[in-house]
Every structure is written in C-alpha cells, then in structure tokens.
Amino acid sequence: xxxxxxxxAVRAALAALVPLALVGTxxxxxxxxxxxxxxxxxxxxxxxxxxxxxxxxxxDDGWFHDPAAAKLLLERRVPASLxxxxxxxxxDAEYFxxxxxxxxxxxxxxxxxxxxxxxxxxxxxxxxxxxARDQHLARFGDGPRLLRPPYGTYDATTLTAARACGAxxxxxxxxxxxxxxxxxxxxPELKAGDIILLHFNETLEQDLERALDLAGKAGLRPAPLRxxxxx
Numbered sequence: 001x002x003x004x005x006x007x008x009a010v011r012a013a014l015a016a017l018v019p020l021a022l023v024g025t026x027x028x029x030x031x032x033x034x035x036x037x038x039x040x041x042x043x044x045x046x047x048x049x050x051x052x053x054x055x056x057x058x059x060d061d062g063w064f065h066d067p068a069a070a071k072l073l074l075e076r077r078v079p080a081s082l083x084x085x086x087x088x089x090x091x092d093a094e095y096f097x098x099x100x101x102x103x104x105x106x107x108x109x110x111x112x113x114x115x116x117x118x119x120x121x122x123x124x125x126x127x128x129x130x131x132a133r134d135q136h137l138a139r140f141g142d143g144p145r146l147l148r149p150p151y152g153t154y155d156a157t158t159l160t161a162a163r164a165c166g167a168x169x170x171x172x173x174x175x176x177x178x179x180x181x182x183x184x185x186x187x188p189e190l191k192a193g194d195i196i197l198l199h200f201n202e203t204l205e206q207d208l209e210r211a212l213d214l215a216g217k218a219g220l221r222p223a224p225l226r227x228x229x230x231x
Contacts, residue, residue, distance in 0.1 A: 038122075041159030042147075045229055046172040048193040054223035055190055055215045056081065057208070058173065059198045060110060060148065062088030065095040069204040076212065079104035079224040081171075083148040086112055086135040088200070093139055100140055106226055107136050109144035109167060118155045125157055129165035145226050146171045169229045173197035177211050190218040195225065 048056065062084040073080055082096065082105055089096050099105045111117075111128040112135070120128070129147060137143040147167040149158055154170055162170050174194040177185050178201065190196075198207050215222065 038160045039163040041156065042162045042167055042169050044154070044159070044170045044172065045195070047174045047195060048225070048228045050193045050228060052223065052228075053192055053220050054228070055192070055211075055218075055220045056195045056225040056228070057198065057211060057222050058083060058108075058148070058171070058195060058225065059200055059204070061085055061114075062096065062200045064200045064202055064204065065092050066200070066202070066204050069200070069208060070095060070099055072205055072208055073099055073105060074103045077104055078208070078212070078222050079106075080222070081106060081108050081146060081225045083108045083110035083146075083171075084136065085110055085114055086132055086139075089139065097140060100142060104224060106224065107140055107142050107144055108171075108226075109133055109136070109147040109165075111150055114150040116151060116153055117149050117158050118153055120157075122157050122161055125161035126164055129161055129167065133165050146229060148172070168231050171195065171225070171229075177207055177214075179203040179207055187214070190214050190220055192220060193228075194220075 057078055058081040060083045062082065072078070082099065084096065084107055096107065100107060109129060109132050112131040113128060115128065117125055117128070133144055143166065145166070145168050147162045147165075147169070148171050152172045159170060173196065175185075175188045175190070176197040177188075178197060178199045179185065180201070188194075196211050198204060198211065212222070
C-alpha cells in the first residue's frame with residue numbers, strides 16, 4: 001500500500017501545474033469586442049430598368065393640399081408615390097387618407113424634418129427615417145418601403161440607415177417636372193422606367209397634367225414604383 005503524500009509534497013505538485021494551466025489559456029493579446037454589424041446598404045434608384053411601357057409619378061413634401069390635384073389623381077387612377085413629411089399632414093391628414101383609401105397612391109418616406117442628410121451621423125439619419133416611418137404607419141396604416149433623401153443628397157450612411165428603418169431603396173429621380181414660381185422645367189423625352197419628381201405645391205395640378213400628357217405621347221403609362229423595386 002503506497003504511503004500517503006505529505007501536505008508539503010501536494011502543495012509542491014500543485015504549484016508545478018499552475019504555469020502549465022496558464023500556458024493553455026493565454027492565446028495572445030486581448031481582442032476588443034466586434035462592433036455591431038451595420039445592415040447591408042440599399043440600392044439607389046433614379047431610373048428603373050424595365051421593358052414595360054411605364055413611368056413613375058412621385059410627389060414630395062405635402063404642404064399644399066390642392067383639391068383639384070387630388071381629384072385628378074383619383075379620376076385618372078394615378079399610382080403616385082407620395083414622399084410625405086409628417087408635419088405636412090399633421091393638420092389635414094384626410095387629404096392624403098382619401099388619396100390612399102380611394103386610389104392607388106402609396107405613402108413613402110421623406111424624413112421627419114427634411115434635413116441635408118450628409119450633415120447627420122447614423123443615429124441622426126435613423127431618427128429621421130424611423131421617425132417618419134412610424135408616424136406614417138400610425139396615421140395611415142401603410143408603412144413606407146421607399147425613401148427619398150431631401151434635396152436628393154445622401155451618403156454611404158444613408159444607405160445603411162435606410163435599411164435599418166425598413167426601406168428597400170433610396171429613390172431619387174430622372175426628371176424634375178415641378179414648376180416653381182416663374183420657372184418652368186424643360187420638356188424631356190420620357191423613356192420607359194423614368195421617375196418623375198413633382199411637389200405638392202400651387203402648380204401640382206398643371207404639373208401633373210403635363211407629366212401625364214408627356215407620358216401618353218411617349219406611349220407610356222404610370223405604374224406603382226414600389227412594385228418595380230425589388231426587395
């Protein structure tokens with residue numbers, strides 16, 4: 001029967017094992033925890049590649065609520081993309097609710113405060129996008145899927161922040177057909193897939209008539225932009 005080892009011998013044996021245990025656990029310098037991965041950027045769309053004979057009517061902001069323009073949108077069944085600011089419908093949401101409930105138009109994202117996005121960091125841009133999304137959804141029950149940057153300006157941060165707030169694309173435009181005061185836009189030759197920019201201003205009815213007339217002369221019809229932008 002082997003003799004019991006003394007306490008001194010046991011302590012010595014344990015001391016000898018400590019360096020070996022440390023060698024097995026040290027693998028190199030401490031590594032910082034990885035940052036939370038940003039979502040994949042969304043595409044930027046200024047023109048839709050399609051062989052369908054279609055154009056896309058988009059209308060921005062929403063401050064001027066012209067009954068004649070709304071009547072034209074409804075009577076002609078124009079599937080317009082309405083890039084609205086929450087403040088522009090806060091005092092008269094029924095104007096836009098009528099367009100959404102009785103026509104093929106859809107509400108999209110144009111931020112809360114209409115800032116130059118390139119002056120904001122990721123948190124600031126997400127606050128603009130997610131804030132507008134949530135207010136649109138609460139007011140109309142229709143969450144936006146497209147995002148238009150104010151002034152058409154954006155940066156790389158915009159494309160990931162847009163995705164984080166549920167957008168599938170950042171949309172600019174092919175032709176701006178908005179009349180501002182005495183300034184009238186040039187007359188373009190529309191092509192299939194063109195995106196037309198208009199605004200809810202005092203000339204929307206005339207600008208919309210002009211855009212539809214140009215589309216008709218080119219053998220094109222308005223189509224819902226949301227359906228032509230893939231997920």
